[in-house]
Each structure stands twice: as C-alpha cells, then as structure tokens.
Amino acid sequence: MTAAAVAARVTDPEMPMLTLADLGILRAVDESADGVVVTITPTYSGCPAMQTIRDDLTAALREAGYPRVEVRTVLTPAWTTDWISAAGRDKLAAAGISPPGAAPRRAAGPVPLTLAPSRRAVSCPQCGHPDTEEIAAFSATACRSLRRCPVCREPFEHVKEI
Amino acid sequence: MSFDAAYEALTDHDDDARWAYGTGFADPLAGVDTTVPADVDRADLSAYCLALGDDALIMSHRLQQWVTRAPELEDELALANIALDLLGQARLLLSRAAEVEDAGRDEDVLAYQRDAAEFRNVRLAERTDADFAHLVARLLVFATWRLALLDRLTASGDPVLAAIGAKGVKEVTYHRDYAAQWVVRLGDGTPLSHERMQAAVDAVTPLIGELFRPHPTEVRLAAVAVAVDPSALRPEFDAVWAQVLKAATLRPAADVPDEADSGVSASVAQDGADRGGSSGGPAGAGRTDFAPDGGGRDGVHTAALADILAELQGVARSLPGSEW
Numbered sequence: 001m002t003a004a005a006v007a008a009r010v011t012d013p014e015m016p017m018l019t020l021a022d023l024g025i026l027r028a029v030d031e032s033a034d035g036v037v038v039t040i041t042p043t044y045s046g047c048p049a050m051q052t053i054r055d056d057l058t059a060a061l062r063e064a065g066y067p068r069v070e071v072r073t074v075l076t077p078a079w080t081t082d083w084i085s086a087a088g089r090d091k092l093a094a095a096g097i098s099p100p101g102a103a104p105r106r107a108a109g110p111v112p113l114t115l116a117p118s119r120r121a122v123s124c125p126q127c128g129h130p131d132t133e134e135i136a137a138f139s140a141t142a143c144r145s146l147r148r149c150p151v152c153r154e155p156f157e158h159v160k161e162i
Numbered sequence: 163m164s165f166d167a168a169y170e171a172l173t174d175h176d177d178d179a180r181w182a183y184g185t186g187f188a189d190p191l192a193g194v195d196t197t198v199p200a201d202v203d204r205a206d207l208s209a210y211c212l213a214l215g216d217d218a219l220i221m222s223h224r225l226q227q228w229v230t231r232a233p234e235l236e237d238e239l240a241l242a243n244i245a246l247d248l249l250g251q252a253r254l255l256l257s258r259a260a261e262v263e264d265a266g267r268d269e270d271v272l273a274y275q276r277d278a279a280e281f282r283n284v285r286l287a288e289r290t291d292a293d294f295a296h297l298v299a300r301l302l303v304f305a306t307w308r309l310a311l312l313d314r315l316t317a318s319g320d321p322v323l324a325a326i327g328a329k330g331v332k333e334v335t336y337h338r339d340y341a342a343q344w345v346v347r348l349g350d351g352t353p354l355s356h357e358r359m360q361a362a363v364d365a366v367t368p369l370i371g372e373l374f375r376p377h378p379t380e381v382r383l384a385a386v387a388v389a390v391d392p393s394a395l396r397p398e399f400d401a402v403w404a405q406v407l408k409a410a411t412l413r414p415a416a417d418v419p420d421e422a423d424s425g426v427s428a429s430v431a432q433d434g435a436d437r438g439g440s441s442g443g444p445a446g447a448g449r450t451d452f453a454p455d456g457g458g459r460d461g462v463h464t465a466a467l468a469d470i471l472a473e474l475q476g477v478a479r480s481l482p483g484s485e486w
C-alpha cells in the first residue's frame with residue numbers, strides 16, 4: 001500500500017467514523033528516499049486530538065513498512081468544514097451526527113455579530129424533519145453544536161460550519 | 163480489561179514520558195515554517211507573542227474555573243470549549259514567543275516558571291467573576307476586543323501570527339456570540355437578572371480602557387506591519403458593545419476612570435499623591451501612553467493573577483521536572 005493510502009485510512013480519535021482524509025485535515029503525504037512526510041492541519045487551535053493523530057499516523061505507517069515518518073503541521077490555510085468529503089458527510093449522517101452546511105462566507109468589514117441562536121435550516125438526522133432548533137452552540141467538542149428536533153424530540157449533534 | 167491493561171492501552175503507542183503537570187506534547191508549531199521576517203526585531207516579536215499568549219492563557223484559566231459551577235451543563239460545555247480554544251491559541255503564541263526569543267525556554271517554561279510580574283496579560287483576563295453575569299460581561303468584552311485584533315492580525319507580516327489570527331477568528335466569533343447572547347438574555351430578562359447584568363456591565367467597564375492603549379512594543383511592531391495597534395480597534399469594539407447593550411436594554415456605565423489610571427488595583431499600593439484623588443476624573447486627557455502605574459502589559463497586575471498562578475503552577479513548581 002502507498003504511504004498516502006495508509007495515512008488516508010487513519011481515523012480521527014474523536015469522530016472515529018471519519019478518516020483523516022474524510023475530515024480534510026490530511027493535507028499532503030510525500031514519499032521519498034528519506035522517508036515519509038505527512039502534512040496535517042488542526043481543526044481548532046486547541047484540538048486535543050492532534051497529538052494522538054500524530055502518533056496514530058506514525059504508528060500506522062511504521063506498521064505498513066515505513067520506518068521513517070515525519071508529521072508536519074500547517075496552520076494556513078485554516079481548516080474549514082467545507083473540506084469534509086462527501087463520503088465523510090454520509091458517514092456522519094449514518095452515525096446520527098448532522099453534517100455541516102456550507103461555511104459562512106465573510107463579507108468585507110467586521111465579523112458580523114449573531115445575537116439570536118443560529119437559524120440555519122438543519123434537518124433532523126433521525127426523522128428527516130427539515131427545521132430543528134439549536135440548544136447549545138458547543139457540545140462534547142468545540143466542532144459540534146447540540147440541536148433538537150421539534151417532531152421526534154430527539155437531541156442530536158451538528159458539526160458547526162467554520 | 164484490568165485497570166493495568168487499560169492504563170497500558172492509553173500509553174502503549176507512545177513511549178514519550180509526559181510531564182506530570184503540563185503538556186509534554188509535541189511543540190504545537192512542530193513542522194510549521196517559523197522563519198522570522200528579516201526586518202523584525204526578535205525581542206519585540208517575542209514580547210508581543212508572549213502578551214497575546216498570556217491574555218489567552220489567563221482568560222482560559224478563569225473560564226476553566228467555571229466548569230462545575232455554570233448554571234447548566236450546556237454552559238459548562240460551552241465554557242470548557244471556549245477555554246480550550248484559548249488554551250490552544252496560548253500554546254501556539256507561547257511557543258512562538260519562546261522560539262523567537264531563542265533563549266532555551268519553551269511553552270512549558272513560559273507557562274509554569276514565570277512570576278506574576280513577568281506576565282503581560284491585560285488585567286481584564288485575570289479578574290475574578292462575582293457571578294455568571296460578571297463572567298459573560300467580561301467574556302463579551304474580551305472576545306469582542308480579541309476578535310477585532312485577530313482579524314487584523316491575519317494581515318501581519320509575520321506569517322505565524324497571520325496564521326494564528328486566521329484560525330483564531332473562526333473560534334472567537336463563536337465565543338463572542340455566546341457571551342453576547344447571554345448578556346441579552348439576562349439584560350432583557352427578569353427585573354432581577356436585568357439588575358445583576360447591569361451591575362456586571364458597570365463593573366467591567368473600568369477594565370476596557372487598558373485594552374486599547376498601545377504599548378511601545380506594539381507601536382514599534384505596528385510600524386512594520388507585524389502587530390496591530392490596539393487603539394485602531396476601538397471603533398469596532400464600541401459599535402459591538404453598544405449594539406449588545408441596546409439589545410439587552412442595558413445602559414453603558416457612567417463615565418468611569420480606567421482602573422489602570424486610577425490606581426485602585428489591589429497589588430499596586432501607591433501613595434496616590436500624584437493622582438488627584440477622585441476629583442480629576444479620567445487622568446491625562448492628552449495621554450499618549452500608559453498611566454504612571456502601568457498596566458498588565460507592563461507586568462503590573464492585581465492580586466487575582468497571583469491566585470491564578472498559585473493554582474496553575476503549583477504542581478509544576480513543587481515537583482519540578484516530574485514525569486509519569
């Protein structure tokens with residue numbers, strides 16, 4: 001297997017239904033005579049999974065016969081949920097997590113303030129009802145908000161658009 | 163699975179010992195191109211990264227203290243996540259400060275082995291919160307100011323600061339929304355919540371002025387387009403602050419002197435002879451720089467910072483170099 005294929009199969013520790021490739025944080029895998037250089041980007045500045053991801057990448061590549069592995073971090077361009085693949089979105093939905101919509105486009109000028117809970121049209125991953133309410137902008141991780149469906153009454157997590 | 167096996171499962175893929183108290187993790191800038199632009203003064207750049215990192219580190223710690231004390235589980239999660247974002251920003255900035263300084267220190271040394279007078283955070287970050295209304299007022303001020311700052315930092319001539327800014331903008335946008343929505347909910351709520359929210363707004367107002375006073379380091383770095391001159395952030399801050407207060411049916415606090423000007427900080431016991439007591443109003447109409455006693459950017463802090471550091475650094479200082 002190529003180093004790129006091995007790296008692409010490593011999963012995210014906090015959303016293990018997604019591979020690093022699905023999540024869009026795997027930016028490059030370069031193989032050379034000197035070894036493998038894997039380039040990743042963090043989802044959030046404080047993402048506590050980054051160290052585990054580095055270790056998991058190194059371990060998976062070593063096991064696949066690539067003893068020399070260097071994991072590099074790039075901070076720019078900053079990760080956006082738009083980089084989550086179509087397959088990744090399907091896997092999130094199958095796990096009951098509502099995938100993100102399109103990331104907000106910044107207009108010129110100051111970042112706009114949102115004074116009311118976001119009124120994005122997010123459909124319920126359980127029953128498909130098209131309009132759900134936000135309970136909290138943050139949940140088990142910074143990247144997910146907590147929402148509730150008014151029809152089936154089920155709470156669910158939604159990957160926030162950033 | 164026995165407890166021992168569970169422990170091994172947590173640690174077996176990584177032979178590196180961890181600090182008992184700290185991160186022990188890879189430098190968060192590992193593999194990032196960290197070249198310093200040629201025309202930038204390294205001491206200034208290091209000091210600037212340290213100040214912005216200290217703001218995030220100390221604010222993060224204060225937010226962490228709310229976990230188990232917030233009104234609802236959802237708010238504990240929100241505050242913990244906001245604290246984590248800021249801790250991530252702090253790690254990047256302290257790592258950058260240490261690397262540019264090039265004196266053999268790292269993020270752990272900077273976080274755990276400095277005394278209060280060596281910290282450069284604004285006093286707003288260290289202030290204790292009397293209640294939840296005080297917390298959301300302080301968080302709104304902090305996030306509004308920091309969002310405006312990070313947004314301009316994306317154009318910094320230092321590529322690492324620009325990248326930290328771009329990432330941080332996305333995060334702090336959510337922090338500001340969270341705080342603003344709570345200020346509106348409490349301000350435009352019951353008579354009691356309105357009264358307490360108003361008291362919190364009044365209490366945080368004397369800490370606002372310090373945020374916009376340029377430190378000489380910031381002035382020099384802004385001149386070479388690396389730092390943001392904080393005085394340029396004031397109009398954006400004032401617009402957001404007024405928008406939220408109006409929606410929350412709150413009034414701006416009466417014209418109060420800035421705390422750093424009025425010499426009321428707990429740790430700065432001065433005789434006040436040159437301060438004009440309470441008769442003069444805000445000191446120094448023509449002021450271009452810090453008040454005589456300085457502010458957090460000069461290492462002049464309140465006793466609240468010493469309390470935070472006692473908690474933050476206690477284990478690291480009592481068991482130096484410990485690993486597990």
Ligand SMILES: [Zn+2]
Nearest residue numbers: 124127149152
């Ligand atoms: Zn439903």
